[in-house]
Amino acid sequence: MGDEHEVPSHTVEALDRYWTHGYEPGGFLGSLLCGDVFNAILRADPWNKQALGPIVEYIVHKAPRGSYGTAQLYQDWINQGVAFQQHQKNRVVDYLSN
Numbered sequence: 001m002g003d004e005h006e007v008p009s010h011t012v013e014a015l016d017r018y019w020t021h022g023y024e025p026g027g028f029l030g031s032l033l034c035g036d037v038f039n040a041i042l043r044a045d046p047w048n049k050q051a052l053g054p055i056v057e058y059i060v061h062k063a064p065r066g067s068y069g070t071a072q073l074y075q076d077w078i079n080q081g082v083a084f085q086q087h088q089k090n091r092v093v094d095y096l097s098n
Contacts, residue, residue, distance in 0.1 A: 006054035022081010033068040
């Protein structure tokens with residue numbers, strides 16, 4: 001299984017921000033999450049290129065359902081994160097204005 005210790009820390013952090021908040025993780029991970037391995041390899045830094053197998057295993061075992069696999073799933077996950085962030089901001093504004 002893709003051990004978190006085999007995956008570069010900057011990659012784990014980017015995936016966590018993507019899964020938790022819907023933040024776009026960058027070209028390499030974006031391509032990988034969309035299922036475009038060829039572009040992912042072209043965009044990978046040396047650390048991610050070396051750890052490609054463990055990264056894929058990490059995603060398969062840790063990713064929330066519906067957060068990867070196609071470009072549509074990837075974009076929907078980001079859009080869901082943006083909508084949630086806006087909802088949270090609106091709640092804070094409402095709270096502060098009362």
